[in-house]
Every structure is written in C-alpha cells, then in structure tokens.
Amino acid sequence: MAFPEILSFLAPHSVRRCLVIGPNSVSAKLVINSLQKTFVVNEGFGHSRHVQAIENVSLEVTDGEFVCVIGPSGCGKSTMLMIMAGLYPKTGGEIFLDGQPLSEPGLNRGVVFQDFALFPWLSVRENILYGVKQKKIPEDKHNGIVDHYIEMMSLQGFEHTFPNRLSGGMRQRVAIARALALDPELLLMDEPFGALDAQTRANLQQVLVDVWEQTKKTVLFITHDVREATFLADRVIVMSARPGRITAEIKVDLPRPRDILAPEFVEIERNLASLIESQNETLHN
Amino acid sequence: MSGETTTTSWKAKAEFYFRAVLENLLPIAILLGIWEFVSWNEWVPPQLFPRILTIFFDMVEEITDGVLLTHIGTSIVRLLISVFFALIAGTIIGIVMGASRTFEWMLVPVVNFFSVIPGIALFPATILFWGLTEQAVVITISFATSIPIILNTWVGVKTVNETLVHAARSMETKGLALLLKVLLPGSLPVVIAGWRIGIARAWRVLLAGELLASPEMGLGVRIFDAQETLNSAVIYGGIIIIGFLGFAMERLVLRSLEVATVQRWGMMREL
Numbered sequence: 001m002a003f004p005e006i007l008s009f010l011a012p013h014s015v016r017r018c019l020v021i022g023p024n025s026v027s028a029k030l031v032i033n034s035l036q037k038t039f040v041v042n043e044g045f046g047h048s049r050h051v052q053a054i055e056n057v058s059l060e061v062t063d064g065e066f067v068c069v070i071g072p073s074g075c076g077k078s079t080m081l082m083i084m085a086g087l088y089p090k091t092g093g094e095i096f097l098d099g100q101p102l103s104e105p106g107l108n109r110g111v112v113f114q115d116f117a118l119f120p121w122l123s124v125r126e127n128i129l130y131g132v133k134q135k136k137i138p139e140d141k142h143n144g145i146v147d148h149y150i151e152m153m154s155l156q157g158f159e160h161t162f163p164n165r166l167s168g169g170m171r172q173r174v175a176i177a178r179a180l181a182l183d184p185e186l187l188l189m190d191e192p193f194g195a196l197d198a199q200t201r202a203n204l205q206q207v208l209v210d211v212w213e214q215t216k217k218t219v220l221f222i223t224h225d226v227r228e229a230t231f232l233a234d235r236v237i238v239m240s241a242r243p244g245r246i247t248a249e250i251k252v253d254l255p256r257p258r259d260i261l262a263p264e265f266v267e268i269e270r271n272l273a274s275l276i277e278s279q280n281e282t283l284h285n
Numbered sequence: 286m287s288g289e290t291t292t293t294s295w296k297a298k299a300e301f302y303f304r305a306v307l308e309n310l311l312p313i314a315i316l317l318g319i320w321e322f323v324s325w326n327e328w329v330p331p332q333l334f335p336r337i338l339t340i341f342f343d344m345v346e347e348i349t350d351g352v353l354l355t356h357i358g359t360s361i362v363r364l365l366i367s368v369f370f371a372l373i374a375g376t377i378i379g380i381v382m383g384a385s386r387t388f389e390w391m392l393v394p395v396v397n398f399f400s401v402i403p404g405i406a407l408f409p410a411t412i413l414f415w416g417l418t419e420q421a422v423v424i425t426i427s428f429a430t431s432i433p434i435i436l437n438t439w440v441g442v443k444t445v446n447e448t449l450v451h452a453a454r455s456m457e458t459k460g461l462a463l464l465l466k467v468l469l470p471g472s473l474p475v476v477i478a479g480w481r482i483g484i485a486r487a488w489r490v491l492l493a494g495e496l497l498a499s500p501e502m503g504l505g506v507r508i509f510d511a512q513e514t515l516n517s518a519v520i521y522g523g524i525i526i527i528g529f530l531g532f533a534m535e536r537l538v539l540r541s542l543e544v545a546t547v548q549r550w551g552m553m554r555e556l
C-alpha cells in the first residue's frame with residue numbers, strides 16, 4: 001500500500017484515510033473511527049425513545065492483538081460488538097477491517113455470544129461446520145477442519161451430541177470452535193464466559209489464551225471482569241456509560257502464561273479496578 | 286475428556302414400547318372401565334347410556350359387514366387430504382408472516398378475522414360455490430385447519446431465540462436460507478403444537494361437514510343416521526371411534542415426530 005502522497009486521490013477511500021493518519025494505522029487490522037450509535041426504541045402507541053448507546057468511540061487494533069473492552073453494564077459494549085459483527089447498523093462514524101469499510105455481516109468475522117447461540121437442532125459437528133459450509137469450502141476438507149477444531153477445543157467424543165445436552169462450558173467450547181472454523185480475520189467475543197461458574201471460566205480463559213497463541217487471531221473480547229481482562233489482554237479499553245465512550249486504556253505487558261497471584265499482575269488488576277471505580281464516582285457526582 | 290456412548294438393548298426397547306402403550310392406554314381404559322361400571326349398574330337408563338360391551342359388539346358386527354370400515358376409511362381420507370393442504374399452506378403462510386413485515390401486517394388482521402369464525406359457519410358459503418361435493422368439504426376443512434397452524438407458526442417464528450438469528454446472520458445466512466435453516470427448526474416446538482390444534486380442529490369441522498353436506502359415507506353420516514333411529518350404541522360407538530382415531534393420530538404421528546426432533550434436540554423437556 002505504498003501510495004505516493006501525490007497520487008492519493010487515486011487510492012480507494014480507505015487507503016486514503018490511512019495515508020492521512022500516518023504510518024502507524026497502515027498496519028492496523030481494525031480501525032474504528034468516531035463510532036456512534038443511537039437506538040430508536042419503539043414503545044408502541046406512538047411513543048418512541050432515543051437511546052444513545054455509543055457516543056464517540058475511536059479505536060485501532062493491530063493484527064494479532066488481543067484487546068479487551070471493559071466497562072459497566074449498559075455502557076454499549078455489546079452494541080459495539082454487534083455493529084462490528086454487522087448485525088446492527090451504526091448511526092455515525094466508520095469501521096475498517098483490513099482497510100475495507102465494514103457494515104454488513106461477513107464470514108471474515110467470527111462471533112461468540114454470551115449465551116452460546118448454538119443451533120440446538122445441529123450436532124456439535126454440524127454446528128462447527130455451519131460457517132464452513134457457508135464459506136463453500138469443498139466437502140472433502142470438512143472432516144479435517146472439524147477434527148482440527150474438535151481437538152483444539154478438547155471436544156473429542158462429543159461430535160454427534162446435540163448442544164443442549166452439553167454443560168455450559170462445553171457449549172462455549174463448541175461456540176468458539178464454530179467461530180474459529182471460519183478462520184476469521186477478527187474474533188468478536190461478547191462476555192463469552194460470563195454465564196459460567198468460576199472454575200470453568202478460569203479453565204476456558206486458559207484454553208482461549210492457548211488457542212490465541214496457536215492461531216494468532218485478532219481478538220476483541222468484551223468483559224466486565226477486571227481479572228479476566230488482565231489475564232487475557234494485550235491491551236484493555238475502559239468504557240463508561242450513558243453515553244458509552246472510551247475513558248482509558250491500559251497496556252498489559254506481562255508474559256504469558258500469566259500468574260494471577262504475581263505482584264505485577266495484581267498491580268495492573270488494581271489499577272484497572274481503580275480506573276473503573278473513579279469513573280463510576282464521576283458518574284455519580 | 287470422555288465422550289459419549291450409546292446403548293440400545295432389546296430389554297430397554299421392549300420396556301420403552303411397553304411403557305408407551307401403558308401410559309397412553311391406561312387412562313382411557315380406566316375411563317371406559319368407569320363407564321362400564323356405571324352402565325352395568327344401570328344408574329342411567331341403558332337406552333341412553335349403553336354398556337361398552339354392547340357398543341363394542343355392535344361395532345364388530347358392523348365391521349364384519351364391511352360398512353363401518355368404509356365409513357372410517359372415507360372420513361380418514363377426507364381428513365388426510367384436508368390436513369395435507371392445511372399443513373403445507375398454513376406452515377408456509379405462517380413462516381412468511383413471521384419473517385416478512387409486509388406479509389405480517391397484511392395477513393394478521395385477515396387471519397384473526399377468520400380465526401373466530403367456526404368452520405361449520407363456512408359450509409353454507411363453500412356449498413354455494415361447490416355444491417354438496419367432496420371439494421366443498423375438503424376446502425372448508427383445509428381452510429379452518431390452516432388458521433391455528435398459521436397463527437402458531439407465526440408466533441413460533443417470531444419467538445425464535447434472537448441470538449440464534451444473530452449467529453446465523455453473522456455467518457451470512459439470510460432470506461430463504463435463514464427461513465429454512467434457522468427459523469423453521471427454531472420454531473418447530475410451537476409449529477408442531479399448531480399442527481396439533483389444527484388437526485383437532487380438522488376432525489371437528491369434518492364431522493360438521495358430514496352432517497351438513499350429507500355425503501354417502503363417513504363417521505359423521507353414520508352418527509347422525511343413528512340419531513334418527515335412536516341407536517345409542519352406534520352414536521356412542523361413533524364418538525369413541527373418532528376420539529380414538531384422533532388420539533392415535535396425535536400419538537403415532539405428532540408425538541413421534543416430537544420425540545424424534547425437538548425432544549431429541551433438547552428443545553423440549555421430556556415427559
């Protein structure tokens with residue numbers, strides 16, 4: 001993308017932007033620029049209400065980076081993720097993935113939802129294959145792909161089980177496998193471990209770190225758990241509510257695997273917690 | 286991590302079928318037992334309330350004559366043809382209503398308008414068009430049957446778990462594919478419930494049709510003929526046969542379908 005400045009009018013819009021912003025953003029995998037979202041809630045009988053969920057969010061994520069977004073409930077984290085999945089239309093700003101403007105859903109993004117969202121009528125195997133089939137990958141590759149992700153997520157023996165017969169932790173493993181099987185450019189995860197018990201959550205956090213180190217996917221992970229964010233992320237983005245915006249950002253420069261009892265870990269965790277705490281105070285004042 | 290193992294033994298199979306028969310027939314057998322006890326004691330005059338055994342022997346006699354089986358067969362054929370059309374049309378219309386806003390606002394008032402009109406009230410109109418024919422009967426039953434099927438399918442589609450739709454859409458599923466791959470299977474428990482209500486309604490309208498359009502044969506015809514000759518054994522026998530056929534159809538077809546699909550998938554609790 002080495003466009004001479006003088007020829008920039010020839011370049012596609014997205015490239016032109018990058019040139020203006022500077023060399024750093026050329027390598028950005030994901031660019032979010034002044035994102036805004038206002039919901040118009042139809043309350044029936046002629047009443048409607050405007051809810052500004054996201055005020056003005058800008059964010060850049062580099063290739064292979066693990067970014068956590070943390071913030072209180074209702075600060076627009078899910079909304080932001082849904083917009084990036086192409087499931088909600090944005091009302092302002094722009095998003096670029098690999099330089100391409102993003103608005104529709106696409107198979108270049110894998111989404112993992114808090115409540116798993118597995119298709120109950122499809123077996124574990126068929127769930128994992130759902131997106132693979134959507135991508136029109138030839139059938140002779142299917143077995144290899146399924147086996148690969150079944151093994152990666154330790155789901156051996158459950159290929160033909162229906163999701164509603166599995167425990168929550170196992171279901172989320174399937175959902176992660178289904179998202180990874182798309183071989184997406186961006187993995188979007190909305191509080192994926194929020195519905196799990198503490199032990200299963202800790203276990204899956206480790207699984208996710210292992211998988212991320214293997215696949216080097218770019219991950220946007222939403223959580224409201226400070227320890228989870230500190231354990232997983234390269235960088236934590238802090239959001240505040242009403243309306244949702246980014247208030248702080250912390251780099252987590254700890255080597256993995258991380259020890260949640262190590263003093264460095266605890267310090268970052270405490271910093272993060274106090275950041276969230278302080279913005280809650282300003283909110284109440 | 287250990288996987289799953291499946292076991293099927295002859296013993297478990299036999300137990301399953303034994304339980305199925307027991308659980309389905311025992312309540313009815315008890316009911317008939319009470320009937321027999323009451324009528325045997327002649328607490329109600331036997332002309333009005335004959336014994337089950339009398340009814341049963343009358344039936345056997347009619348069956349050997351071949352008449353009863355023809356009545357039953359004729360009614361079942363009428364019913365199945367009507368239900369066939371109603372299931373297909375009703376389910377498709379319901380899905381389209383649940384998936385498309387335009388169809389929804391066009392059809393919701395129409396369907397609700399017709400949903401309060403009893404099937405029997407439609408016969409005078411259909412008979413005007415088609416005369417006292419099989420078509421008139423079948424068309425009326427299909428129409429009346431499709432209404433609850435449409436309403437249930439519509440609600441079923443609208444209440445499919447939204448994150449499932451999100452998951453599907455995030456993987457570029459839309460339009461007809463979304464309908465077939467997600468909305469239909471996702472709404473199946475409610476859709477089957479609608480088929481159940483629809484088929485029950487089909488029986489009721491069928492009987493009304495056989496009274497009003499008075500064809501040659503049919504269970505309704507037989508009952509109303511018996512009313513004229515005050516043959517209470519045939520009247521009750523007819524009612525029992527209809528109830529039993531409806532019940533058998535529900536158990537063998539719809540309930541089996543449920544067990545094989547939504548219950549197997551864990552979308553519906555087991556009994």
Ligand SMILES: Nc1ncnc2c1ncn2[C@@H]1O[C@H](COP(=O)(O)OP(=O)(O)O)[C@@H](O)[C@H]1O
Nearest residue numbers: 039041051053072073074075076077078079080
């Ligand atoms: N589909 C929607 N329609 C209307 N308002 C919504 C919708 N989704 C979210 N909101 C509103 O947007 C705000 C942010 O919600 P959300 O993104 O779910 O927050 P979070 O995930 O951070 O808890 C909330 O005030 C919520 O009520």
Ligand SMILES: [Mg+2]
Nearest residue numbers: 077078079191
């Ligand atoms: Mg949320």
